[in-house]
Amino acid sequence: xxxxEASELTVAAERVPERRGTRSPVLRRILPYxxxxxxxxxxxxxxxxxxxxxxxxxxxNVLILSLLAISFDLCWGLSGIMSFGQALFFGVAxxxxxxxxxxxxxxxxxxxLPLAMLVGLLLAGLFAAFLLLGRKPPTTIFVALGTLxxxxxxxxxxxxxxxxxxxxxxxxxxLLKIGSYEFVEGTAFYFLAxxxxxxxxxxxxxxxxxxxGLVLAGMRQNEERLAFFGYRVQxxxxxxFSLAGLVAGLGxxxxxxxxxxxxxxxxxxxxxxxxxxxxLLGGSGTLIGPVFGAVTVEVLSYVLSDIDAIxxxxxxxxxxxxxxxxxxxxxxxxxxxxxxxxxIGSYGRRRRGG
Amino acid sequence: xxxxxxxxxSKTFRTLKALDGVxxxxxxxxxxxxxxxxxxxxxTLLKAIAGAHFAxxxxxxxxxxxxxxxxxxxxxxAGLSLKFQITAVLPELSVYDNVLLAMQSxxxxxxxxxxxxxxxxxxxxxxxxxxxRLIDRADDLAGELSHGQQQWLEIAMALAxxxxxxxxxxxTGGMSPEERRVTxxxxxxxxxxxxxxxxxxxxxFIRDICDRLTVLDQGKVLDQGDVEAIQRSPKVQQxxxxxx
Numbered sequence: 366x367x368x369x370e371a372s373e374l375t376v377a378a379e380r381v382p383e384r385r386g387t388r389s390p391v392l393r394r395i396l397p398y399x400x401x402x403x404x405x406x407x408x409x410x411x412x413x414x415x416x417x418x419x420x421x422x423x424x425x426n427v428l429i430l431s432l433l434a435i436s437f438d439l440c441w442g443l444s445g446i447m448s449f450g451q452a453l454f455f456g457v458a459x460x461x462x463x464x465x466x467x468x469x470x471x472x473x474x475x476x477x478l479p480l481a482m483l484v485g486l487l488l489a490g491l492f493a494a495f496l497l498l499g500r501k502p503p504t505t506i507f508v509a510l511g512t513l514x515x516x517x518x519x520x521x522x523x524x525x526x527x528x529x530x531x532x533x534x535x536x537x538x539x540l541l542k543i544g545s546y547e548f549v550e551g552t553a554f555y556f557l558a559x560x561x562x563x564x565x566x567x568x569x570x571x572x573x574x575x576x577x578g579l580v581l582a583g584m585r586q587n588e589e590r591l592a593f594f595g596y597r598v599q600x601x602x603x604x605x606f607s608l609a610g611l612v613a614g615l616g617x618x619x620x621x622x623x624x625x626x627x628x629x630x631x632x633x634x635x636x637x638x639x640x641x642x643x644x645l646l647g648g649s650g651t652l653i654g655p656v657f658g659a660v661t662v663e664v665l666s667y668v669l670s671d672i673d674a675i676x677x678x679x680x681x682x683x684x685x686x687x688x689x690x691x692x693x694x695x696x697x698x699x700x701x702x703x704x705x706x707x708x709i710g711s712y713g714r715r716r717r718g719g
Numbered sequence: 720x721x722x723x724x725x726x727x728x729s730k731t732f733r734t735l736k737a738l739d740g741v742x743x744x745x746x747x748x749x750x751x752x753x754x755x756x757x758x759x760x761x762x763t764l765l766k767a768i769a770g771a772h773f774a775x776x777x778x779x780x781x782x783x784x785x786x787x788x789x790x791x792x793x794x795x796x797a798g799l800s801l802k803f804q805i806t807a808v809l810p811e812l813s814v815y816d817n818v819l820l821a822m823q824s825x826x827x828x829x830x831x832x833x834x835x836x837x838x839x840x841x842x843x844x845x846x847x848x849x850x851x852r853l854i855d856r857a858d859d860l861a862g863e864l865s866h867g868q869q870q871w872l873e874i875a876m877a878l879a880x881x882x883x884x885x886x887x888x889x890x891t892g893g894m895s896p897e898e899r900r901v902t903x904x905x906x907x908x909x910x911x912x913x914x915x916x917x918x919x920x921x922x923x924f925i926r927d928i929c930d931r932l933t934v935l936d937q938g939k940v941l942d943q944g945d946v947e948a949i950q951r952s953p954k955v956q957q958x959x960x961x962x963x
Binding site: 572577586589593601 | 769790791792795796800801807809810811812813815816819820821823824825826828830831832833834835836837841844857858860876880
């Protein structure tokens, strides 16, 4: 039996040269088309919806929450860090710029958005130092519980803190402005959010396709193996986690300016879990998938909550839909279109024509 | 001074004394075979050298550094490379990317983010794949390779780290005789820049490629020396005829 297997191995090895020059069909890439299509749709949306201010507001909100979705995908989809606390960085940055507006009367874009990103970066860096950089590599569940606890504690803390508005949060947040131009809800804010989302997306995509992205892809498959190569696995995770915090921080600031409000609910486990759902629903690890997830969840919530017949029970229906997708399509909506091979990625230069 | 000096290394699992005061020297540029019956402590010793676990007592000095309690990361940086017994190629990455991943491991994080070495390493990755007869499978997933080819890929990845010492745990396990022969050929040229420690059940393979042998039995060094001396050793012959 053994020798039969062995001879089959030899035969397999000898067959190899026949493959020369053939290009495997799985190397065809469709993600760039999906991304391009999504960008075109995003550019057209405000033109189509220009009459409906409520829908422009919804669309802007979706773009902002997409930043949170990308932030989570950097953690889980790219680095295998299960974070149940991404909203913490979102919320704290949102509070930070609201306070800067209230107490320092400052809301210039060039100052506040970098500030929000810095707050997200440093806070996430602090969490990473505690959760990831111990002598022993942490388990997934330890990190999940650590981030969850952080988000929960922060939500409770601000709920009882008068200086930051306690349970009522901070309302009438000063408008975001450049010089004397103020961004109110509407098309201008939409394009600002879209522009920033595209920049962040491009950055995340660059990271995913870089040699660093290859290290992350290897880490997701076998962390221990990568340590034997001489990679400081936990340091890589900590850096990506901090960058994810930066992205969440930017989202939180935009959210706060756009809604004119930031409250305890914007930094707790509830919104953190929503970010997890965006990713699972859309297809984690693809970057564009979680954005689709955010669009789907938010638009469905909007539509369902507007149908009179199901008004009292719409969250239940949304929950059932999400449950169905997570159970029957664990790779998310994009998993239907994108092969595993493309999701995981190819990093070396591909030989053309064999 | 030897490249690797193992002094008095012991390791106990609960009540089982897996290693008991082992002394071994490995010189630079030699191929050193570890043989012995099942349970004699070969893999345990290899793991203590690689850092998969730590020795209870004794020291492991590599290239002048005491690495007895160094992390796998620190050992890899010092120039120690390990090929696992169970193949641990990354099955969902392409063959090319597996080697690139190993080869770029000395790059700093910012350089990796900017992909500064992707182009420069291409020639090295390709020539290594060429040498290990995998260049035609470069774009295929590592998980799609035959078992023997995965073993070669593993060895290529271990070598991509440019180690001073390579540890091979049963490199020819599950290979056909033809693949074993090729494996020997593939390993021969590395002697110029890299020493080798091999744990292997196939004694013919060991005899063909190793310069020196250490025979372990019940966690102790039974005998060591060059291949001819070991083959004539009556102690060794007794163990191998009665218990293998």
